[in-house]
Amino acid sequence: xxxxxxxxxxxxxxxxxxxxxxxxxxxxxxxxxxxxxxxxxxxxxxxxxxxxxxxxxxxxxxxxxxxxxxxxxxxxxxxxxxxxxxxxxxxxxx
Numbered sequence: 001x002x003x004x005x006x007x008x009x010x011x012x013x014x015x016x017x018x019x020x021x022x023x024x025x026x027x028x029x030x031x032x033x034x035x036x037x038x039x040x041x042x043x044x045x046x047x048x049x050x051x052x053x054x055x056x057x058x059x060x061x062x063x064x065x066x067x068x069x070x071x072x073x074x075x076x077x078x079x080x081x082x083x084x085x086x087x088x089x090x091x092x093x094x
Contacts (some may be wrong), residue, residue, distance in 0.1 A: 009046050009091045016040060018093025026050075030083040036076050042092050044069045048088035052081050 006023050015020045034055050043050075043065075051064040053073060056078045061092070065071055065083075073079055 006046070006091075009044055013042060013091045013093040016042060016093060020094040021091060023082050023089065025089040026083040028085050028087045029084065030087075032081040032091055034078050036078045036079045037073065037094070039075045039094060041073050041092060043073075044091040044093075045069045045071075046089050046091060048086050049084040050090070051084070052079055052080055052089045054079050055061075062064055 010021045010023060024045075045065050045067050047067060049064055049066045051062050052073075053060050053062045054077060061083075064081075
């Protein structure tokens with residue numbers, strides 16, 4: 001993680017128009033089975049990495065995101081996530 005604080009990153013995500021913002025940390029190699037959310041969500045990676053796929057897409061592909069990357073997931077879009085071997089901390093906006 002850079003020298004910027006969690007509060008800095010949370011303020012950045014709020015500036016994108018998200019009212020419910022929090023920081024979340026997953027341990028190494030965590031896995032989220034295919035799921036969806038009722039509304040748009042965003043994820044700003046501040047430490048570690050995660051890999052995501054959209055299994056219901058016509059040609060699903062896995063894409064890995066690292067520190068500084070932003071991932072937006074549309075409402076009701078089914079996605080599956082794997083956390084990297086060092087874990088991952090990210091700011092979520094809903």
